[in-house]
Amino acid sequence: MKEITNKLQEIAARLFNEGKIDVFLAWEKGEHDFQTKSYAARSVDDVKNIIFNEYSIYNVSNSLLKFRDGQERIGIAVKGCDSRGIVRLLEDLQITRDRLYIVGIPCPGLKDPLAAARSFGGLGKKQEPEGLAQKCLECIQPNPVIYDELIGSEQTPRQQGDRFAAVREIEAMTPDERYKFWEDTLSTCIRCYACRQVCVACDCRTCIFDEMKPQWVGRETNTTDNMMYHLVKHAHMAGRCIECGECERVCPVGIPLMLFNRKLIKDVGELFGGPEAGMQYVEGAKPTLSVYRENDPDEFI
């Protein structure tokens, strides 16, 4: 990983020196060795702070949203999942391809800094497993799907067995069992909206949950409002979730949010086929469920 860090710094320095970028988005070291944070290097002097290590798990494509209204030319380091996020932003016209210089990193699978911080901090359960993060164990696309330059060699997807096994378990429940399962799970939500904030596919400028006139979803933390929040949030992700797993990783109450997303990935695949969200970038192409036509044979969505 040290090699990747060196290479990233070298590339970022070169891009700054050649005057090709105004900012380079990657990761920097956090407070502890097991923490990293998203980082925006703004000059060749900042480049030394850029790192890539086994905890560089944060999806930096999300950081592009802070730059969507600007003119900056942006260098960005991406893993496989992050690169799919870039495709999503390009498809949604949130950023233009010519503003980006993408440095791809085939990802060997990373660890979760939040799990490490919990173990270290002495809160909650004493120790959590130290291996690869759950989202990395479930990874189907470790290699960047879009890049201008690639560092390192291709990695093999780590997803083993039936990717939708957990979804099938829920599908096999009776409606009452299923309702009970979600009622129990979602009643714990504290509505901190971290799942929304770290989601690169959540790129709406005005979010339905922040609307007050009218207020579409109630603000009480009870089963009804929590279910509405999650149903609406995840239904919006149909055909859009790039499976980076950040929502589930950051959830402070451990809600298995990827169950929703995988269910929708499965349904969208079965109903419409076609490539999954962010798996390939074709200029002008739109992902499933993102196209509106006046002569649509159905009357309304």
Next chain:
Amino acid sequence: MKVLSKAKLEEALNKLSEANEVFVPMQKKAQSGYFPWNSFVSGQDELMLEALNVYQSPKGAVLPQTEKMYRYQQGGMEINIEETFEDSHPTIIFGARACDVKGILAMDEVFLTRGYEDSFYKARRSGNTIIANACYEPGPNCFCNAMEVDCVNPAGADVILRDGGDAYVWEVKSEKGEAVTAVIAGLLEEKEVSLPQLKPFVQKVDYSGVAEKLKTMFEHPLWDKLSEPCVNCGMCTFVCPSCYCFDIQVKMWGDEGYRFRAWDSCMFEEYSREAGGGNPRGASKERFRQRFLHKLEFFTERYGTPLCTGCGRCMIVCPTDINIVRIIDAVKEAEVND
């Protein structure tokens, strides 16, 4: 000294739960927080009194995340308040650490002093007894000592528990404390227990002068850099033991409805949105700055003590590793032009 043997802990919690809702730190499936003892599922849930702390603070016992205020009926131009929900049922927070108790004391200042008493908070707080758990081993993120908290002698506690190995020393501090002690008097024993020495704090934090210095730093460029990784989720505010902001909203069907309040977060765009649509804190940086100025400057100005209690939770949960200790450091080190 009076002690409660750990072997009798569950019995004591059962006894206290007969007439009180007793909030105890526990791991409940994926959740870690204060939950009513009578919701404890043996074999599935885990009591967390021995752990340093839990993820979610006990503030919900006195300021629930969602709290119904009143129910009303509308008829023409008339509105009748049918029922108010001031709730003073007896509650006990069992095993709270000093940092979390300080969070509640901060809320007492906000809701009960300076000329206005919040009747909903007052009702809950009047029925609430705090049994605190003294800390002798500060964790790696703890810095309560720098935020005017004495972790060995939690201020505001009605009873203080001191972990003496096989038993908790049971130290009564107030009349409310006497009352709950009477309930479990039969389980307490007289015994001499040796108590541990307070271990040194790992975090070295110097808050002195920070509130004063921040007065001059509203426009300081350091906020740009510090706030950059922040994604403006509300996790830090919701796990914080002292963040008390709420929003009052309404649900109505036809002519009837109810008002409730729910925790709100200065991290959210909608929090500071004005009725006309303007927003004085429209950008991420402004919301970030507000949170830390409130914790470290504004509250100290108004109430003479910081709103951060040094529990360290926000540093553990933050998805982008925002660290309030490093922010205090950065403020200390920042150059300020007079």
